[in-house]
Amino acid sequence: MDGDSGLLRDLLEMLLADLPGQIAAMRGALQSGNAPALVAAAHNVTGSAGNLSALALQQLTQQVVQAGRANTLAPVSDLLVRIEAGEVRLREALTRWTGA
8 A cells, every 4th residue: 555545544443443432432421411421422533534534424423413412312322323333334444445
């Protein structure tokens, strides 16, 4: 891989390494009804995903941010399931791309 591709791979790997913890933080915040913590965790992922053009992940986490800010937590559980599915797809795409 050339330098730019290697950098992109490294950044995606960093996102994927951090994502399970952020999802766990969102789940914990949802279970405790802590909207500010939910917003903070989702916002972290939104920014990282946006920087890497992981647009589906960015859109889902942005919806979590909006729900948290509105203190409307009912749709968040479904969004987290979709975020987890997106994580799997992103990992699979990275594996196909790198051949690892």
